[in-house]
Amino acid sequence: MKKVLIIGATSAIAEATARLFAKRGDKLFLLARNTEKLTVIARDLKVRGAKEVFTGSFDALDMEAHAGLLDSAIAQMEGIDTVLIAHGTLPDQKNCEASAAETLSAMNINALSVISLLTHLGNVFEKQGAGSIAVISSVAGDRGRQSNYVYGAAKGTVSIFLQGLRHRLCKAGVHVLTVKPGFVDTPMTAEFPKGPLWAQPDQIASAIFKALEKKKSVIYTPGFWALIMLIVRLVPNWIFHKTKL
Ligand SMILES: NC(=O)c1ccc[n+]([C@@H]2O[C@H](COP(=O)([O-])OP(=O)(O)OC[C@H]3O[C@@H](n4cnc5c(N)ncnc54)[C@H](OP(=O)(O)O)[C@@H]3O)[C@@H](O)[C@H]2O)c1
Secondary structure, three states, X not given: OOEEEEEOOOOHHHHHHHHHHHHOOOEEEEEEOOHHHHHHHXXXXXXXXXXXXXXXXXXXXXXXXXXXXXXXXXXXXXXXXXXXXXXXXXXXXXXXXXXXXXXXXXXXXXXXXXXXXXXXXXXXXXXXXXXXXXXXOOHXXXXXXXXXXXHHXXXXXXXXXXXXXXXXXXXXXXXXXXXXXOOEOOHHHOOOOOOOOOEOHHHHHXXXXXXXXOOOOEEEEOOHHHHHHHHHHHOOHHHHOOOOO
């Protein structure tokens, strides 16, 4: 039994992952903005085998409240073994291009709020000298592309932050996992036409669960995205700039 904190617990990927924690009989603390939806999810996870399920209201943008919320969640669970940070939004790239406010708002939710949480959690985990910190970043953070570079910049920021945090915390015996999903069929991407590259939340959840058990550092999920992104990163600018990616 592990004590697991899930931030952004109403996300489809987070919910699917929480089901795997529940099946293992874990004690869960779920933080999310939509508390009505959260109550339904919490009840379901209890039925699925979670030892105990606590819930709390969380607005990622209320960063002053982060430290207090995290401390209170950890106190109620009487400790913490694992945290999964999952909240995020997919900003409209064109709106961001037209408005600095839109761009900064997208960076706040997808990058700065995560960094705020990680700064506090990093100290908590370093002090206890054990545990796993997992964050859902994205393949979009691997290279800036014209079609979604605001989201990509936020996720890239998170990925680099995690890289440094991992370097620091490995000395304390703390595991830091960066999750880089490709296209996933969730409410965030409801309006996109789906194709063969698309995965379901359950697939991503299973990859996260396994990567936590094996203490992996970075995963691309599904795994074929590692090859796709290797190619995307390697394509020279003179070719890349001719694409509409
Ligand atoms: N779907 C994809 O293709 C894909 C690909 C790569 C990475 N990701 C990442 O995967 C993670 C999970 O997303 P998902 O695909 O599972 O989408 P989702 O089901 O739409 O989940 C997004 C979650 O973020 C929460 N959220 C948004 N703004 C928030 C705020 N200000 N405060 C608190 N919570 C907030 C939403 O809460 P509400 O329920 O209150 O709106 C929702 O629970 C995200 O970080 C996303 O960037 C997704």
